[in-house]
Amino acid sequence: MLTANDIRSRFLRYFEERGHTLVASSPLIPHNDPTLLFINAGMNQFKDLFLGREKRDYQRAASAQKCVRAGGKHNDLENVGRTARHHTFFEMLGNFSFGDYFKRDAILYAWDFLTEELGLPADKLWITVFREDDEAFALWRDEVGLERIIRMGEKDNFWSMGDTGPCGPCSEIHIDQGQDMACGPDCGIGRCDCDRYLELWNLVFMQFDRDTAGTLTPLPKPSIDTGMGLERIAAVVQGVRSNYDCDLLRGILAFIESLSGKAYGTNGEADVSMRVIADHSRATAFLIADGVLPSNEGRGYVLRRIMRRAARHAKMLGFDQPILYRTAAFVLESMADAYPEMAQRCDYVTTVVKNEEERFIQTLDNGLRILTEEVQQLQQHKLTVLPGEVAFRLYDTYGFPLDLTADIIAEKGLVIDEAGFNKAMEEQRRKAREHWKGSGEEAVASVYRQLAQAGVRSEFSGYDCLTGRSEILAILVDGRSLAEAEQGQEVEIVTAATPFYGESGGQSGDRGLLSTADGSVAISDTRKPLPELTVHVGRVVRGRVLRDTVAELSVNGEARLATALNHTCTHILHQVLRETLGNHVQQAGSLVTAERLRFDFIHFSALSDTELEDIETEVNRRIRNNLEVVTKQMTPEEAVAAGATALFGEKYGDSVRVVRVGNFSMELCGGTHADASGDIGLFKILQESGIAAGVRRIEAVTGAAALEKVRQQERTLDQLAAMIKTDRPQLAVRLRKLLERQKELEREVESLQGKLNADQAGDLLARATSVGSITLVCGQVDNLDGKALRELADQVRDRLSSGVLVLGSSHAGKAGLLVAVSKDLTPRLQAGALIKQLAPLVGGGGGGRPDLAQAGGSRPEQLGEALKTAPRLIEDLLQTA
8 A cells, every 4th residue: 555655745746857857745834925824835936936936947847735714714723633634734635837748648648547557447537527627627638548537617627826917727637536435326426525525636827917807818838727635535445435544644643642642533622632732733734834834914823723622622621731832743754755854843833832822721611710700790690691792702712613612611501692793703714714825025126026027037146245346237216127327316226246134034234336438326334135136325425426337345344243243142142042942942133233143032021130140251252263264055855964054934045055163053043243253342132032932032142242331330330339439349339238228218118107097087077078978088198109099098997987088199290089988888889980970080090999099180280170169979879870
C-alpha cells in the first residue's frame, strides 16, 4: 500500500521527469498579498507569475504546498472532526504551466498519473468540464477515450482569481466510490454533496482575461493551475472512506489513543474529539512553526480559536492537563521527512502551545463558572431560554461551541436562543471580513511592478564599497515615471547598480548623495519594493537629474558603519538570548538603524533585572572576544544543514547569504555587517518590554551611542548627588535615609489628619439635621482629595448608627462629593442614586455602591448650592422608593 509520503514523492518525481521545476512549499503566511489570510492553495505563491507581474527562470513547476483554510470565507471550523473531509490544515499537490503547455498535456498528465502511477481503476473515474469548453470535452473523449464526461455550469467549473483578471474553465476528476456511499436515488455529480462521487483533482485552464465589464479576452499565453489534496488522494489509494483513516492522520489518532487510553472507533463523540485534536494539532504545529502566534486579532486569532477548540475537546476526552503540545510535537516529528525545517522548530512550537494551553485551561474553567451563574439567574426568574448573546460570548471568548453549551444547559431543562446566537455570529463574521487583511503587508505599488516588467533591474554593489557609478534607469515623481526632475522635487531614482542598501531584513535603507553632471539628489532613504529593484528616495538639491545619464553614488559611510555595527550586534544578541533563556527563543522582528537597534523575540514572561544584566554582560563579552564576521553564499539546504538560523515565514531563493560571527552565531542574512565583533565596542540595553502575547522587545544602542548613554547616566547620578549634597558613591545610602525620614513624616501627618478628622466629624455630627425620620449629616470640608474625603466619612459613619452623610470638598480647583447611606436605609435610599443627581450641579458625574458613592466636578464654586439641595433630593427619592 502506498503511503502519503510515497504519493507525495511520486507526484513530485513524476512531474520533475517531465520538465517541471520542483518548488518548495511557501510558508503559510502570505507575503505581498493583503487579500489573503493564509496560504490556502498551491497557486498562491505563483500568483504574480500568473498575473504577469513576475518572471522566473522556469515555465513549468510542481509543488506540495502546506495550506490552511480557517477563517474568512472558509470559516466552517465546527465541521472539522464531524465529517470525513473537512480540515483546517492540508497539503495541496499541484503542477503548473506559465505559458508553456496547456489543456492537452494537463489532462494527459493527470490521467496518466492517476491510472498508471497510482493504479486507480479507470472505469471508476468521472470527468466534469465547463459547459462551453468543447476543447476539454473532446480531449477527454478522443485522447483519453472516456465517455463519463459531464458538462457543468460556471459555478462549479469556471475559476477566476477575482472579479477581474486571469480566469478560465476547469475540469475536475472524480472517482466513484461505490453504491454503498450513495446518499439516495438522486445521488450524482452536481446533484448532491455526498462522497460517492469524490472530487480528486481540479485542472484549471487559465485562458482568459476578464475586464471590469465582464468581457473575456483570450490570454496570449494561457496557463495551467492544478490542485489535488494529498489527504483525499491518500485515503482513496489506501482504500479507506475517510481522510482521517489515511496514514497521515491515523498515526496521530493512534498517538492520541495511547495518551487517552481510549480506542478510536468505539464511541462516536470521543471519535469526533480525537479527529478534532488530530486535525487541529497539524494546523497548530505548522502555523506556529511558520511564525504565527496566538493572539486576539487576524491570523493569531484564528490560530487561538483552533487551539482552544482542540483543548476543549481534550477536556471532553478526560484530559485535565495540557496535551496539544505533545500532539503538535508528534506531528512535526512524523512530518520531518517531508518538512525537515519544521521538525527543527519542535522545541519552540511545543513551548508556545503549552503556554497557550495552560492559559486556556483557566479560561475554560472561568467560562463554566459564568455559564453556571447564567443558568442560576434563569432558574431564579423561571426562564427556560439562554440568550443568544450569552451563548455567543461563551463561544467567542471562552471557546465554548454551541453544542457544548446546549448539552450543559439541557441537563437543567433549558435551551439556547439560536437565532440570537446566529445573529451575533454573523455580526462577528462581518467584522472579521472588514478587518482581516491577510498578510498584513502592503501590496507592491503598480509603478514598481511596471518597472520590473519592463526589465528594469538594480544590482547591489555595496557590500565591499560605498561609492559607484551607474546609469539612471528610472525617475519617479508622485508615482509617475518622468524623464527628468528639477531642483526642489521629491524623487525616487532607480539605477542599474548601486552601493546603497535598500531597506530589508529589518535593516534601514542607506542615506547619501547621488550626483550627475547636471544636478544632485540628497538621498534620505533607500527602499527595496521588489527583490530585483532598489529605489533611492530623496530630494533634488541642485540643478536637475535626467534619465539615461550616468550618476555618481556615494553612501553616508558613518551612518552605514553604525548601522552595520547594530546589525551584527542583533545576531550576537539573538544567540545570547537563546543560550540564556532557552531554545524556544526565536526572532519575531527587528529594526536596525544607525542610531539604535530593536529586537523582538518569542518569550513568555518579562525578563528580570538579573536576566537583563546577564544578557548585557554576555553580549559585551562576545564583543570583546573580537570574533571574525564572515559571509558566504550557500543554497538554503546547505545553510540549514550547516546550522544556520533561518527566520520563520521567510521564503528564500536558490542562493542565500550566510553571516557567521566566529563559531558563536550563524544566520541567513542579506544585511551589512561589521568585520569583527570588536568593532561594535559596547552594547547597552535601553529597555525591555512586552509588545504582544508571548513576544518581548529589547531596545539597545552600541558603539558611540552606547558610550553616550553611559555618560548621560553618569551625569544624572552626579546631578542627583549634588541635589542631596553628597557624592556618587554615597548616593544610594543618602537616598535611603531620606526616604525613611519621609515615611516617618508621612506617618506623623496621617496621625494628625486622623485627629483632625475626628474633630471635623464631631463638628459635622453636631450640625446634623433630619429629613423626616432620617438623620442627615451634610457639610463642606475643603482641601480634601478623594481618599481624605473617604477617611473623614469613615470617622462620621463610625459614630452615626443610622442616617445619610453628604460631604463636599474643594481641592486643587476641582469639586468633590461623597454620599454615604447606612445599611439599614439602602432598601429605601441608595447612595449611587443620590450622587447622580448631585454631581451635575458641580459640573461632573460619578457613581458607586448603594451604601457609598463619590463624584467629581469642574465647578467647586457650586458646592454650597449642591449641598443645600441634598435634603430636597433625599425627600424626592424617599417618596419614589
